[in-house]
Amino acid sequence: MQTRVEIADFENWRRAAxxxxxxxxxxxxxxxxxxxxxxxxxxxxxxxxxxxxxxAKERPTFDPLIVHLSRFGELDRVAEVPxxxxxxxxxxxxxxxxxxxxxVLPKTAAVxxxxxxxxxxxxxxxxxxxxxxxxxxxxxxxxxxxSANRFGRVSPTSASAVLSELEGRIPLIIDGGACSAGLESTxxxxxxxxxxxxxxxxxxxxxxKEELREFGRVVKAKRDRSQPxxxxxxxxxxxxxxxxxxxxxxxxFVPEEGKKxxxxxxxxxxxxxxxxxxxxxKIEILSPGNGxxxxxAVRFFYALRAVDIEEIDxxxxxxxxxxxxxxxxxxxxxxxxxxxx
Ligand code: AMP
Ligand code: MG
Numbered sequence: 001m002q003t004r005v006e007i008a009d010f011e012n013w014r015r016a017a018x019x020x021x022x023x024x025x026x027x028x029x030x031x032x033x034x035x036x037x038x039x040x041x042x043x044x045x046x047x048x049x050x051x052x053x054x055x056a057k058e059r060p061t062f063d064p065l066i067v068h069l070s071r072f073g074e075l076d077r078v079a080e081v082p083x084x085x086x087x088x089x090x091x092x093x094x095x096x097x098x099x100x101x102x103x104v105l106p107k108t109a110a111v112x113x114x115x116x117x118x119x120x121x122x123x124x125x126x127x128x129x130x131x132x133x134x135x136x137x138x139x140x141x142x143x144x145x146x147s148a149n150r151f152g153r154v155s156p157t158s159a160s161a162v163l164s165e166l167e168g169r170i171p172l173i174i175d176g177g178a179c180s181a182g183l184e185s186t187x188x189x190x191x192x193x194x195x196x197x198x199x200x201x202x203x204x205x206x207x208x209k210e211e212l213r214e215f216g217r218v219v220k221a222k223r224d225r226s227q228p229x230x231x232x233x234x235x236x237x238x239x240x241x242x243x244x245x246x247x248x249x250x251x252x253f254v255p256e257e258g259k260k261x262x263x264x265x266x267x268x269x270x271x272x273x274x275x276x277x278x279x280x281x282k283i284e285i286l287s288p289g290n291g292x293x294x295x296x297a298v299r300f301f302y303a304l305r306a307v308d309i310e311e312i313d314x315x316x317x318x319x320x321x322x323x324x325x326x327x328x329x330x331x332x333x334x335x336x337x338x339x340x341x
Contacts, residue, residue, distance in 0.1 A: 003167045005159055008033070008131045008176045017131055020174050021138035029053055031148040031162045032135055033176025034127040036100045036185050036206065037155040037301065038162045039068070039145030040170065041135070044078070047112035050144050054114070056169040059151040064117040065144040066102050066185070069126045070136035078122055078142055079105035085190045088197040092190070092215050097126040098133065100185040100206040115144045125185055131176040147184060148173075152239055154308065154336075157182050157301045164305075181206040182298035183328050193217055204328040206297065238301075238336045240308035244315045246337040250274050253316055262307035264317040267291035274318050281312055286320070286329075293326045300329055304336070 008016040020030045020041075027049045029042045040057060042049035044067045054061055067078050072093055075081070081089050089103065107122035116122050127133060136143050147155040149165045156162045159175035166173075186205030191198040197216030201209060209218045244264075247253050250273035255261060260281040263274055268285040270276050275283065284303040286296035307315050317333050320326045 001168055005173045005175050008174050016174050017134040020135045023172050024139050029170055031173040032132045034129045034132050035181045037157050037179055038148040040148040041143040041145035044142040044144040047114050050114050057151050062117050065115050065146045066123045068143040068145050070133045078111050080108055084192045096207055098128040100181045102185045102187040104189045154304050155301050182300055204331045208324050238332045244336045246317050246333050250277050259313040262312045262315050264307055264315055266318045266320045293324055297325045
């Protein structure tokens with residue numbers, strides 16, 4: 001299969017969105033830009049089309065997809081929001097949608113089981129990227145879209161990264177430029193709670209726990225160790241093709257004789273203890289501009305791809321501070337390093 005790339009720039013984006021909607025309407029799959037990472041989209045109400053997403057990604061069917069709406073008014077097509085959380089759901093949507101936040105809610109019968117891996121809940125969001133919203137609007141139905149990478153691998157934050165993951169496996173990529181948030185959406189569940197609503201973070205992301213506190217008590221979801229394969233709890237994920245090593249402190253890194261190491265550095269600063277520790281074969285800096293977490297998040301997957309190359313035997317990653325969006329970066333680093341022991 002030939003993979004076509006349509007540029008959705010200022011002049012062409014409406015036409016590109018129409019092309020994408022046409023392909024989706026015919027039961028095809030299309031890679032589309034969002035503000036977090038590129039998604040691989042299918043018509044969420046077409047089970048056969050959704051099956052193609054799993055196939056192209058080689059994604060196991062026990063890992064459910066996120067459903068993207070074009071506007072809030074479409075929510076009741078995919079989710080039945082329980083009365084007791086309706087108000088807080090509306091408040092959270094008003095604050096964060098369109099944006100990088102996904103809510104897990106009870107699903108409607110219209111959502112095929114393949115989208116939710118047979119779960120009775122569906123993960124929903126509205127992206128800030130105008131192109132994906134326009135595509136969903138043109139199609140007239142929500143999109144089911146997980147990240148546009150092969151399963152377990154590094155998420156793509158540009159059309160060229162999608163090409164390197166899925167060229168020859170999908171017919172069309174809509175190139176809407178580099179992703180502005182750079183990390184996958186924050187995923188939450190919401191319950192009534194005793195005094196205030198209880199918000200559980202299933203996956204940390206660009207919307208932080210600090211921001212969510214305004215709406216309820218925020219807790220990190222516990223993993224069910226008895227069911228390691230349960231949706232959303234996969235330990236190893238976002239993995240480069242070579243091992244990624246994460247240490248408590250720089251002194252813990254002991255290079256193996258003859259091996260070539262790359263450093264994924266937070267801000268390239270000597271004071272952080274890694275840069276001068278070793279003759280690195282390559283150094284990639286997450287935040288070279290201002291040494292801040294937001295920049296590190298935007299460049300994270302790009303930088304991870306840049307050090308994931310043949311000449312290197314392993315990547316050493318500097319930890320970042322576990323606050324704000326740093327929590328989401330640390331989550332991705334831990335999972336990327338959990339792959340091989
Ligand atoms: P991706 O867009 O590739 O990051 O994948 C979507 C992720 O959303 C999955 O890996 C799950 O972690 C999560 N997810 C989707 N649907 C549900 C659900 N119903 N319950 C819990 N997590 C979900
Ligand atoms: Mg993914």
